[in-house]
Amino acid sequence: xxxxxxxxxxxxxxxxxxxxxxxxxxxxxxxxxxxxxxxxxxxxxxxxxxxxxxxxxxxxxxxxxxxxxxxxxxxxxxxxxxxxxxxxxxxxxxxxxxxxxxxxxxxxxxxxxxxxxxxxxxxxxxxxxxxxxxxxxxxxxxxxxxxxxxxxxxxxxxxxxxxxxxxxxxxxxxxxxxxxxxxxxxxxxxxxxxxxxxxxxxxx
Numbered sequence: 242x243x244x245x246x247x248x249x250x251x252x253x254x255x256x257x258x259x260x261x262x263x264x265x266x267x268x269x270x271x272x273x274x275x276x277x278x279x280x281x282x283x284x285x286x287x288x289x290x291x292x293x294x295x296x297x298x299x300x301x302x303x304x305x306x307x308x309x310x311x312x313x314x315x316x317x318x319x320x321x322x323x324x325x326x327x328x329x330x331x332x333x334x335x336x337x338x339x340x341x342x343x344x345x346x347x348x349x350x351x352x353x354x355x356x357x358x359x360x361x362x363x364x365x366x367x368x369x370x371x372x373x374x375x376x377x378x379x380x381x382x383x384x385x386x387x388x389x390x391x392x393x394x395x396x397x398x399x400x401x402x403x404x405x406x407x408x409x410x411x412x413x414x415x416x417x418x419x420x421x422x423x424x425x426x427x428x429x430x431x432x433x434x435x436x437x438x439x440x441x442x443x444x445x
Contacts, residue, residue: 340411344380351405351432356384357413358431362394363439371443372417372435379416384431397438400425406432417441 341347347355357376361369369386376383397420401410410422410433419440428434 338407338411340415341408342412342415344382347409348405354432355406355409356382356431357433357435358384358428359386359435359437360389361387362389362392362436363441364392365439365441368437368441368443372437372441375444376416389436394436394438395440396421397441398423398436400428400434400436402426402429402432402434409433418444 344352359369359373359376361367369388373383373386397417399410399413399417399420399422401407401422401424404424407422407424413433413435414420414422417435417437419442420435420438
């Protein structure tokens with residue numbers, strides 16, 4: 242006798258979906274997700290160079306602005322229409338100390354302390370005494386004369402120990418007829434020290 246299946250038929254929950262473009266992805270594709278590209282060689286140096294350039298520009302602009310706001314601080318950028326003029330020393334900044342050739346022209350505040358010493362560093366004997374006599378006759382105070390340890394100096398130099406004696410040092414160079422002046426503490430015993438060289442010729 243045939244048996245009739247009376248159990249309800251259950252439709253399968255799984256059904257075949259239609260194919261689309263995602264079903265066609267190659268199975269051997271090895272890359273999954275997003276990937277960062279390889280960094281370019283030297284890229285870090287380019288960033289550093291730009292940062293350094295920007296920092297330099299900012300510093301230069303800041304200094305230039307400060308020089309315009311505060312007159313005590315002077316700086317000019319190396320470009321612009323007036324760069325050539327600004328690079329030259331101004332007349333106000335130039336040394337205007339006059340040469341003093343007459344003792345009576347010395348500031349009374351420093352006249353009492355003004356002493357002149359003379360060293361003969363030339364191979365010519367007696368030149369220090371000749372110059373000392375010339376200066377004394379003109380009214381200058383000569384504190385002493387001597388031969389230098391070395392007697393082979395070519396050029397005469399007038400040393401002055403303080404800025405306030407610069408005019409006198411210039412005057413000595415004019416009286417002697419030769420020599421350069423130098424601010425120095427090498428001779429603390431006298432405000433003015435004349436080191437005669439071979440270029441000195443005593444006045445006739």
